[in-house]
Amino acid sequence: MIGAALGAASAQKVETPVAIGIAVAQTSNVALFGQEQVAGAKLAEKLINARGGIGGTPIRLVYQDAAGDENSAINAFQNLITKERVVGIVGPTLSQQAFAADPIAERARIPVLGPSNTAKGIPQIGNYIARVSAPVTVIAPAALKQALKIDPKIKRVAVMYAQNDAFSVSETGIFQDTIKAQGLTVATVQKSQTTDTDFTTQVTAVLNAKADLVVISALAADGGNIIKQLRQLSYKGLIVGGNGFNTTNLFPVCQKDCDGLLVAQAYSPLQSSATNQVFVKEYRALYKKDPPQFAAQAYAGVQVFADALRVIDRKKKLAQWDLGDLRTELNKQILAGKYNTPLGELRFDKEGEINQKEFFVAQVKMKDAKNGSFVFVK
Ligand code: VAL
Structure with a gap:
């Protein structure tokens, strides 16, 4: 009986639109980063769907506030995995939270792309954990x-x-x-x-x-x-x-x-790739400012999921997959692919560590008490 119940629970269909979880900080001091991550993710959803989603199937981002502490990140992950049945998660914001929440995704076999976790040791948390944020x-x-x-x-x-x-x-x-x-x-x-x-x-x-x-x-x-x-x-x-x-x-x-x-x-609006220049143009149109690093990385996270899903969908339509099988296949495909993102061309090593080519340095220039900008010096 128990075995049958578990079997039934694990054989879940993939819902459409395809749900991707976004577990970043929407509240607490950590939302100083999280706000920019939400802005980047939203633009990714808009552009991906405007270009036909995944072989005609739109994506749908499901947001869960991971706030600034470990428990909030764990709860956000659990909700996304069991209630929202997402195919993968972009999050959490802090490495401190990733060390607590990522093992939950690893045990449930859900691919995670860390959008901003830069501490040493993040991809090594497990097979399902990779990141689009270059390490310290x-x-x-x-x-x-x-x-x-x-x-x-x-x-x-x-x-x-x-x-x-x-x-x-x-x-x-x-x-x-x-x-x-x-x-x-x-x-x-x-x-x-x-x-x-x-x-x-x-x-x-x-x-x-x-x-x-x-x-x-x-x-x-x-x-x-x-x-x-x-x-x-x-x-x-x-x-x-x-x-x-x-x-x-x-x-x-x-x-x-x-x-x-x-x-x-780890990002510059000046980076010259065509992908980045389209991203910068769309970001400016939507938010009336240049995209910051945290937004570009969150965008890249959603894009990597979408690009990898597209490869899988060409072999067998996403709606025909068992959710658990799709999550595992998606994890494999993420690590196998090459991605043209606003961060430049990205790949992953077999542990899920990002392989990114270009880095920059900026210096803050304040115009008045509250307004200023990052001026790229390298
Ligand atoms: N990169 C940091 C981290 O990994 C912060 C700034 C998001 O926690």
């Missing part, structure tokens, strides 16, 4: 090297990081290795929490260490406040922010003090 190992060093180009006299580097966040811990490790490899001195290492708002102790230590560069790994809200407090307490040197600083949603937090901040980028 390949991105983080670029901004630091750019800082040295701007000011070759830099010698003493202060390092700050959020110790309760898996990505920040991972990224600071890469930053510290790069600092040493460049022959610079780590003048001090200061730890904080992503929930902190007062960084006086850490900033005072940075000033006492006589640093001529500060490198920070944190998320947007805490990170923005760290920058503000560094400047308020008269730190004058360059600041490099990690991937958590890569959103204009940071600007209302550090305001004019964001000016000059260097951030490495």
Whole structure:
């Protein structure tokens, strides 16, 4: 009886339109990234369906708020897998959440594409876990090297990081290795929490260490406040922010003090591929601004699912598949394919790690207290 019931439960038809789950932060401080991810995903759905979806079958994005903590991400994943019966999931926003939620998808055999999880070790969570977000190992060093180009006299580097966040811990490790490899001195290492708002102790230590560069790994809200407090307490040197600083949603937090901040980028609106130029044009038309990295990556996540589904659909129509079988086939196809995305040409290695070719660095230029932009310097 139990076996029969389980058998019946596992033999589920694929519904049309084809449901793809989007489990990113729509609330909490992490929505500073999540808002941009939703914007990117929405545009992907619109453009994919305008071009005939998957061999004539439209896709439908199903949103579940993964908020900013592990439990919300787990709940979002569970709802998408069991209630919404999606073919795959783009999410969650934070690596910290991915380490908790991805194992649920792995056990249920649902392909996951991490849209922004950049900590080391994400694809290694399981066979069904891949990412479209290049890891800290390949991105983080670029901004630091750019800082040295701007000011070759830099010698003493202060390092700050959020110790309760898996990505920040991972990224600071890469930053510290790069600092040493460049022959610079780590003048001090200061730890904080992503929930902190007062960084006086850490900033005072940075000033006492006589640093001529500060490198920070944190998320947007805490990170923005760290920058503000560094400047308020008269730190004058360059600041490099990690991937958590890569959103204009940071600007209302550090305001004019964001000016000059260097951030490495896994995406540029200037990237010249035809796919990207169409994406930029459509994004501007819809949102009246340039696409940011988090939006481009979420778009790429949805696109990879759609491109891989199209290959499968050509062999056997999606509606004829058993849902479980389709999820497994989709996972295989994701890893086998090559994708022309706004991030450039993407492939995955056999573990699901992204293979991306181009990276960039931008410097923040503030126009007034709240408005500014990332100016590409590399
Ligand atoms: N990239 C980070 C992470 O992996 C944040 C900024 C989304 O958690």
